[in-house]
Amino acid sequence: MGMIGRIILAAVFIYAGAVKALDPAAFADAIDGYRLLPYPAVTVLALYLPWLEIAGGVGVLLSRIRLGALTLLFFLCLVFGIAVASAWIRHLDIACGCFGDGTIGAAALRGSLFRSILLALLAGALLWVEEARCAGPDISRSRPLSRR
Amino acid sequence: MISGITKDTPAAPLLRGARQAGLILLVALVPAVLAALFHLRRPAWSRDQAMVPEVAWTAVQQWRHPVLLIDARSAAAYEHGHIPGALLLGTNPGDGGMVAVARAWQPGTRLVVYCDGPDCDAAQSAARRLRRELGLEDVVVLKGGWSAWSEARKQGR
Numbered sequence: 001m002g003m004i005g006r007i008i009l010a011a012v013f014i015y016a017g018a019v020k021a022l023d024p025a026a027f028a029d030a031i032d033g034y035r036l037l038p039y040p041a042v043t044v045l046a047l048y049l050p051w052l053e054i055a056g057g058v059g060v061l062l063s064r065i066r067l068g069a070l071t072l073l074f075f076l077c078l079v080f081g082i083a084v085a086s087a088w089i090r091h092l093d094i095a096c097g098c099f100g101d102g103t104i105g106a107a108a109l110r111g112s113l114f115r116s117i118l119l120a121l122l123a124g125a126l127l128w129v130e131e132a133r134c135a136g137p138d139i140s141r142s143r144p145l146s147r148r
Numbered sequence: 149m150i151s152g153i154t155k156d157t158p159a160a161p162l163l164r165g166a167r168q169a170g171l172i173l174l175v176a177l178v179p180a181v182l183a184a185l186f187h188l189r190r191p192a193w194s195r196d197q198a199m200v201p202e203v204a205w206t207a208v209q210q211w212r213h214p215v216l217l218i219d220a221r222s223a224a225a226y227e228h229g230h231i232p233g234a235l236l237l238g239t240n241p242g243d244g245g246m247v248a249v250a251r252a253w254q255p256g257t258r259l260v261v262y263c264d265g266p267d268c269d270a271a272q273s274a275a276r277r278l279r280r281e282l283g284l285e286d287v288v289v290l291k292g293g294w295s296a297w298s299e300a301r302k303q304g305r
Contacts (some may be wrong), residue, residue, distance in 0.1 A: 068168020
């Protein structure tokens with residue numbers, strides 16, 4: 001079950017990151033539409049965020065950095081959710097920009113907000129499981145029994 | 149000492165998670181810097197460069213260039229009323245509005261994009277999209293949008 005959840009989360013983030021990494025200029029316009037950040041912060045985020053999503057998505061699939069990747073993606077989902085909710089509350093006629101160009105308008109933003117909440121829940125649940133696993137006996141650090 | 153198995157304190161997973169997240173944050177920096185330097189579609193560094201200029205309707209009327217008006221509002225708003233001759237771009241990228249604009253465009257044509265009023269964002273984002281996707285340079289946004297045009301028509305301008 002956890003494996004399926006991880007693959008879904010990784011696939012969504014790798015896909016979303018790849019679409020935006022291909023056209024950072026379009027993503028910068030999408031970020032600018034939220035009216036939350038000044039330039040050149042918009043530019044920096046448009047160049048960096050897609051690769052962070054890809055790296056986080058890949059990280060979820062690698063057991064050595066899974067905990068960090070899930071932590072990161074959980075916070076990213078929360079930030080995306082807050083940004084989309086703020087755009088919806090302010091009645092901005094923009095598209096989410098989450099997966100490149102999208103449909104403009106309040107209905108589409110509500111859909112994007114719902115998706116962000118679902119992803120945050122998925123990432124949060126996987127993170128919780130992973131933290132419980134890591135808090136248990138750490139096999140990777142175990143040493144062979146020493147003789148005295 | 150018999151036990152070789154260690155047990156983390158409750159704070160340890162948090163610390164380990166933060167360390168791993170830091171590593172991912174650093175790794176993502178490398179392609180981002182490369183994209184900033186070499187990406188063919190890298191974004192502008194200032195709003196002045198990114199913004200499509202706004203032009204008032206009175207100025208548009210005085211142009212001698214052929215003008216193609218683009219309506220960036222919803223289909224419902226367009227059906228309710230639009231500037232004569234304006235093309236509906238559509239709020240969904242899959243609507244085919246871009247193709248219609250590309251077909252209607254001819255060399256020397258100036259594109260004027262509008263949305264509801266002075267505070268709407270759709271015209272600015274549509275104008276940027278037209279520049280990006282169709283490679284058209286001569287694109288402007290109508291200042292005040294549909295509401296300014298309606299007002300000007302009422303006053304007989």
